[in-house]
Amino acid sequence: MSPDDPYILMPGDAFTKIEGSALSQGALVLRHAPADDMYVVDTVETAEGMRFRTTVSREYTALRAGDAHRAAQWIRVTSSDAHALHAVMSKRPNASIEFEDFKEMVPKVSDPGNKLGILVTYNSELASELQDVGAGEFAGWAVRRSGVHPLRIAVEPATTGLTQLSGKWPIEQLANNSVMVVGCGSIGGAAVQALAAYGVGNVELVDPDRFLWHNILRHILGKESVGRFKVSALKDHLATHWPQQSVVAHRLDAVADAHYMRPILDRVDLVLCAADGIAPRRVASHLARRARKPAVLACVLDNGAIGEIIRLRPSPRYGCLLCLRQHLADRGVMDAEADQELDYGTGQVHRPMTAVPPDLNYVGTLAAKVAVATLLESLHGDHTQQLPGEHAIFGLRPAGDLAAPFDLNHVGDVRWSSLPEPRASCPTCSPG
Ligand SMILES: [Zn+2]
Incomplete structure (x- = not known):
């Protein structure tokens, strides 16, 4: 030839x-x-x-x-x-x-x-x-x-797409699972795409915002989606690329519309929260605990220097997001989430955001990996999918000047740890 x-x-x-x-x-x-x-x-x-x-x-x-x-x-x-x-x-x-x-x-x-x-x-x-x-x-x-x-x-082969994985990856089991994704920005969009590619059959998207020009750089969506609601545009994007997946779009604000989130939580297997800001993450942590569903929270901290993924499980062994933050505060560690309060993604307030697009994509993909591993281990008994811990910190552009456990010195370092036990006074973890 x-x-x-x-x-x-x-x-x-x-x-x-x-x-x-x-x-x-x-x-x-x-x-x-x-x-x-x-x-x-x-x-x-x-x-x-x-x-x-x-x-x-x-x-x-x-x-x-x-x-x-x-x-x-x-x-x-x-x-x-x-x-x-x-x-x-x-x-x-x-x-x-x-x-x-x-x-x-x-x-x-x-x-x-x-x-x-x-x-x-x-x-x-x-x-x-x-x-x-x-x-x-x-x-x-x-x-x-x-x-x-x-x-x-x-x-052209007889089968293309996800069914090519049949027998090699548990697509049949994951096809029956549902994940609610709270926050469909750059991390959430990447997570949603990865969930589809892992074969998760059903996703419920929650985000109140529109996709605007400044989002183009970091998002899996492109110029064709400018002006649309992120959840609707993502639903159409997924329908094109992953037609076997069922997607429900909810134009909801996790905090203001929390009461609408409860019925969604009841029918999903897991919550993946990639929302900006402290409040929606607290709501996701609280509602998931109350619904006795696992939650995976993903974000970048310190202006994109490090990525963080927290897996919250409704177990008496592990506390919630508030318990973790209080545990760290008691040890004199910085308030890791403080810089999230100034939201950069809404189109109203523009903050210099130094996280680069592939770093956010990486955080979203890893969050989806953690979510899928949790589903496979907890619902399908697949012990090859065990994670080393509940809390992962990983270096994106680490300056090395943060207190433990955020004191990473190298790009690509991943540090896993456990979570503290629930505090007796915790409004999320304590029964009642
Ligand atoms: Zn708690």
Whole structure:
């Protein structure tokens, strides 16, 4: 093969048409997409003189581009020889076989005359040993009188997307789980995307704000979403990229609309809070504890110098967010959340925010990882998903001048610790 050779793409519908045809060989028309120099199977002859265009779904814009003008041929082969040879020759640069020798193996091959003929052979009963050495059901060929050499061909697989993980990752279990995401800013947006990619089947998004120009830099959403409510725009974004996921958008303020949050909490398995500011995080911590649901709180502290993830579980062993902060205050540690009170994300107040986009994306993705590990361990008994603790601090741009446990010195350091026990006087943890 040489880099200048045609690269053939076979959409699933073309595969189905060839597979279902009673012919032993027929015509193809290829569409050439010049931007990336590829040939897409556009039309298949399925019965004598009957040609049908293949269907390529709308989102495959590159595969739908270009003009159909290149005539080609498909041939059904029953012997394994041609496809075994294709696998061997594909590994050798510039390997080719004499036209007459090829014609003995594939007698129906058309004589290309003085031109280049493009041929696709199909072997529906290829032995698994041959598949193991790289042979496929389809093989592409550049046919010249001076010789025949293999072409690369990519065939659309029967399954794409999350179902490819079936049997390798518990997508079936996670498909039944629900997570409420409070705060759909840059950290929350990244977390939502990661939850979908892990296969969490249901998310309920809570955020009152609109997506505005200054959000573009750090958010998974782009310019198309400016002006929209973050929850609605994210719901549409997820529907495009993760169509199997069910998303409910709630244009709610976690603090002002706390009473609307309770019924949502009752039907989800976990709360992931990525909201800016102390108040919504306290509300999430309080309501989750009362609903006896685990919560994962994610934020950046000290203007983006460190990331923090707190996992709160409704256990008598672990206190809540207030208990943790009081425990740290009692030890003379800075109020880690104080700088969150000046909100930078609302579009009203602009504070210099030094956290860079991938750092926020990292915090959101790690928060989703912690949430998914918690679901798998607590609901599905998967002990490979145990975390080292309940409270993680990690270095993004650490200055090294903070008190323990925030005294990280290195980028990429992750420090896990446990949580203090509930305080007897805690309004969240104490029963009643
Ligand atoms: Zn507490």
